[in-house]
Amino acid sequence: GEDVEQxxxxxxxxxxxxxINCTYTDSSSTYLYWYKQEPGAGLQLLTYIxxxxxxxxxxxxxxxxxxxxxxxSLRIADTQTGDSAIYxxxxxxxxKLIFGQGTTLQVKP
Amino acid sequence: xxxxTQTPKFQVLKTGQxxxxxxxxxxxxxYMSWYRQDPGMGLRLIHYSVGAGITDQGEVPNGYNVSRxxxxxxxxxxxxxxxxxxSVYFCASSPGIGQPQHFGDGTRLSIL
Numbered sequence: 001g002e003d004v005e006q007x008x009x010x011x012x013x014x015x016x017x018x019x020i021n022c023t024y025t026d027s028s029s030t031y032l033y034w035y036k037q038e039p040g041a042g043l044q045l046l047t048y049i050x051x052x053x054x055x056x057x058x059x060x061x062x063x064x065x066x067x068x069x070x071x072x073s074l075r076i077a078d079t080q081t082g083d084s085a086i087y088x089x090x091x092x093x094x095x096k097l098i099f100g101q102g103t104t105l106q107v108k109p
Numbered sequence: 110x111x112x113x114t115q116t117p118k119f120q121v122l123k124t125g126q127x128x129x130x131x132x133x134x135x136x137x138x139x140y141m142s143w144y145r146q147d148p149g150m151g152l153r154l155i156h157y158s159v160g161a162g163i164t165d166q167g168e169v170p171n172g173y174n175v176s177r178x179x180x181x182x183x184x185x186x187x188x189x190x191x192x193x194x195x196s197v198y199f200c201a202s203s204p205g206i207g208q209p210q211h212f213g214d215g216t217r218l219s220i221l
Contacts, residue, residue: 042212
């Protein structure tokens with residue numbers, strides 16, 4: 001079946017950039033998404049990218065898509081303590097969303 | 110803006126009990142879905158619905174039933190709870206299948 005893989009943990013210092021990586025298996029994915037989950041809350045859509053794009057920038061967030069390698073990344077510039085959360089990537093597969101395991105981002109002051 | 114509302118927020122059940130997790134959305138979204146979240150496994154799709162009267166199975170449907178009699182509501186039923194169903198359950202909705210989903214805050218369910 002389709003699979004989305006993420007590393008489980010990332011620790012950065014406040015003010016540094018964070019890069020969260022994701023790989024997926026379905027080459028026909030049309031949209032890829034990044035969600036953020038804060039403790040005790042549901043998932044909040046951060047951004048998404050269409051498969052015919054290589055990059056999308058939205059304020060401090062930059063999404064890079066390498067379709068050849070089926071690799072998606074989320075860069076957070078000037079990471080703040082409020083960015084501490086679990087980040088999920090997801091691919092659209094046959095209309096449904098397939099989620100990765102989530103990457104826990106720890107931001108140290 | 111209520112968005113997606115899930116009730117209850119917490120529940121403890123005994124093995125073999127039944128219960129219904131409620132989900133309601135006020136955005137007139139056609140697509141609704143239920144996920145369970147377990148440590149290290151991300152979110153797994155249980156059931157989904159593309160519109161009132163239509164439901165289908167996701168990745169892990171066993172032990173769960175759903176119905177969609179209205180656009181707004183999509184309840185999830187556990188017929189005979191098992192400890193393996195201890196999890197956090199999220200309901201989500203979107204205007205259409207594959208479009209960005211709006212999530213509820215989750216129901217934390219423990220089966221003893």
